[in-house]
Amino acid sequence: MAEQIPTSRVRRGAAFGKLVAGQAVRGAGVKLSMVGDTDAERIARTERALADAAEDIVTVLGSMKGLAMKAGQLLSMFDLLAAFGIETLPAAQRERFQRKLAALYDQAPQLPFARMRTVIEADYARPIGEVFAEFESEPIGAASIGQVYRARLTDGRAVAVKVQYPGIDVAVRADLKNLSLVMRMLRTVAPAVADHALFRELTTHFADETDYRAEAEHHRLVADIYRDHPFIRIPEVVTELCTARVLVTELVEGLSFEELVALPDPERDRVGEILHRFYLGTMAREHCFSGDPHPGNILLAADGKVAFLDFGLFKHMDEAAVEFELDCVRAAAEYRGADLRALLVEYGVLEQDSLAGADDCLRLVHEVSGWLLTDAEIRVAEDAAAHAVLAFVDPRRGYFDRWRREYAPAEHAFARRVEYGTLALLGKLRASGNWHRIAREWCYHEPPRTELGVLEHDWLTQRNRSAADGALPVAGNADSS
Numbered sequence: 001m002a003e004q005i006p007t008s009r010v011r012r013g014a015a016f017g018k019l020v021a022g023q024a025v026r027g028a029g030v031k032l033s034m035v036g037d038t039d040a041e042r043i044a045r046t047e048r049a050l051a052d053a054a055e056d057i058v059t060v061l062g063s064m065k066g067l068a069m070k071a072g073q074l075l076s077m078f079d080l081l082a083a084f085g086i087e088t089l090p091a092a093q094r095e096r097f098q099r100k101l102a103a104l105y106d107q108a109p110q111l112p113f114a115r116m117r118t119v120i121e122a123d124y125a126r127p128i129g130e131v132f133a134e135f136e137s138e139p140i141g142a143a144s145i146g147q148v149y150r151a152r153l154t155d156g157r158a159v160a161v162k163v164q165y166p167g168i169d170v171a172v173r174a175d176l177k178n179l180s181l182v183m184r185m186l187r188t189v190a191p192a193v194a195d196h197a198l199f200r201e202l203t204t205h206f207a208d209e210t211d212y213r214a215e216a217e218h219h220r221l222v223a224d225i226y227r228d229h230p231f232i233r234i235p236e237v238v239t240e241l242c243t244a245r246v247l248v249t250e251l252v253e254g255l256s257f258e259e260l261v262a263l264p265d266p267e268r269d270r271v272g273e274i275l276h277r278f279y280l281g282t283m284a285r286e287h288c289f290s291g292d293p294h295p296g297n298i299l300l301a302a303d304g305k306v307a308f309l310d311f312g313l314f315k316h317m318d319e320a321a322v323e324f325e326l327d328c329v330r331a332a333a334e335y336r337g338a339d340l341r342a343l344l345v346e347y348g349v350l351e352q353d354s355l356a357g358a359d360d361c362l363r364l365v366h367e368v369s370g371w372l373l374t375d376a377e378i379r380v381a382e383d384a385a386a387h388a389v390l391a392f393v394d395p396r397r398g399y400f401d402r403w404r405r406e407y408a409p410a411e412h413a414f415a416r417r418v419e420y421g422t423l424a425l426l427g428k429l430r431a432s433g434n435w436h437r438i439a440r441e442w443c444y445h446e447p448p449r450t451e452l453g454v455l456e457h458d459w460l461t462q463r464n465r466s467a468a469d470g471a472l473p474v475a476g477n478a479d480s481s
Contacts, residue, residue: 113137116147116163123243131241135161141296143310145210150251157250159238160309164245168210212247218290218314219249225286228463230455231274233305252307257295261429272380272431273452274306276438279422280372283415284326284442285460288316291414293421295428315414325415326443328365333373333436333443337362349409367391371423372435379432385424 116139117128124131134152141148146164153159216237223234235250242248255263260271275298283289290297291313299307317325324347331340337358344350344361356364368388371378426435433450440446441453448457 110139110142110147111165113139115166116149119163119166119245120161123246132159132161143296145312146212146245146247151248153238153241157238159241159248160235160251162212162247162249164210164212211244212242212312213244215310215312215314216242216247218311219247221288222282222290222308222311225282228459229305230459231305231452232278233301233307235307235309249309252299252301252309254299254301254307257298257425257428260298260300265432268429269432270452271300271306272426272429273433273438273450275422275425275429275431276433276435277452277456278306278308279418280439281442281456283317283418284322284439287319287322288314289415289418291315291418293418293425295425298425315411317411317415321409321411325412329369329373329439329443332362332365332369333375335362340365347409349412364391369419371426372419372439375434375436377432377434379430380423380426382427382430384427385420388420388423 120128120131128135132151133154133156136150138149139147140150140160143162145168146162149161149163151159151161216239219234220237220239223236226232226234233252235252238248238250260268263271275293279289279293290308290311292310297308297310299309301307324343327343328340331337331343341350341356341358341361345352345354350356350361366373368391371380371384437449438453441448441457448454
């Protein structure tokens with residue numbers, strides 16, 4: 001159990017430097033040792049090196065929390081080993097590496113309750129027993145900037161209490177100053193990925209997550225949007241108990257993502273469609289979205305609804321940005337390469353004299369988003385998201401030289417994080433669906449073709465009728481953050 005989070009820039013920078021150096025030396029040692037080794041010796045040595053590297057990342061980044069741990073969480077979402085062509089590595093070894101990294105979601109080193117209790121009582125200015133009737137000292141989850149506990153209010157309601165690590169705001173600021181070291185670490189694992197706009201946008205917004213009052217506001221907005229939804233559940237926020245460092249919400253319990261992966265095909269496919277509708281459908285319809293799709297934020301409740309948690313990383317998009325996204329999807333789906341390029345130029349993504357021609361634009365968009373553009377039943381492969389991300393930044397894929405200098409607006413870099421994060425979740429579920437037909441509901445306003453689509457359409461009709469009568473807020477008109 002971790003006792004204290006290092007907060008100074010020097011200490012956190014030193015920890016990063018040691019981790020990066022260790023991985024570089026270990027990688028060189030494995031390469032040198034392979035000369036003359038038998039296949040069995042090479043496999044055994046590689047397995048030990050991978051296990052050691054994953055253990056180092058979990059231990060160092062997990063104990064540092066903050067932006068450092070977020071970087072490890074991002075890496076665990078993508079099968080980078082497979083995407084970089086390390087096909088000689090047995091599947092069991094790749095899975096072990098990813099499993100160790102995945103521990104950063106909810107099994108990272110915990111801080112003692114005594115230290116977390118001081119945060120709660122300082123923010124409430126009173127003993128914890130005067131606020132909660134019951135409070136379990138063992139956390140039910142450990143995230144990048146806080147730990148989550150189960151508690152009960154004096155009125156009997158069961159709640160989840162997310163408590164910020166003491167000093168994490170200082171640690172995050174130190175990490176942002178040490179950003180060059182973060183990028184160096186990412187280059188060690190995934191060359192060329194580190195400078196992508198997606199990572200720049202994530203690190204820019206991460207500092208905002210250290211104020212739970214902002215997260216509570218985002219959470220309430222999404223809860224209002226999805227109240228009484230037939231298959232999506234957003235826990236209610238206990239507003240009066242939320243502070244800058246303590247967030248209290250309704251407690252939702254259910255199957256974890258790891259348990260979902262073991263379900264039969266039809267149940268995984270159903271969850272996959274719900275994830276698709278929530279993350280991408282919300283962006284298209286409501287002009288706002290949760291920017292952090294990952295396994296630790298998803299539960300399947302006993303009533304069959306999928307519960308979505310954690311709205312610290314949240315984004316609003318203006319109408320023009322959303323329409324640009326949808327226009328590009330329509331142009332690519334209809335193979336209108338010239339129109340797609342014209343859209344990119346007009347919006348400022350491409351320069352008029354860019355080397356990327358109409359065919360280049362069409363090929364790239366289909367390579368990175370083909371699962372969304374193809375009118376067919378597609379079972380998503382686990383490495384699909386990694387291949388999509390690396391198409392932009394891996395020089396070997398043929399797009400890097402033509403696209404590396406193009407401008408990626410911040411909101412669209414963030415949207416790609418959501419798209420590929422969703423794709424990664426679908427890959428982990430091995431979910432199957434006609435993702436394009438589902439997306440046509442919000443891209444072309446076509447009637448739904450799935451059972452879930454019909455349920456959502458009926459709910460949306462009722463919700464929009466209530467909004468027109470003034471009974472509900474209209475999310476798409478919310479002020480941008």
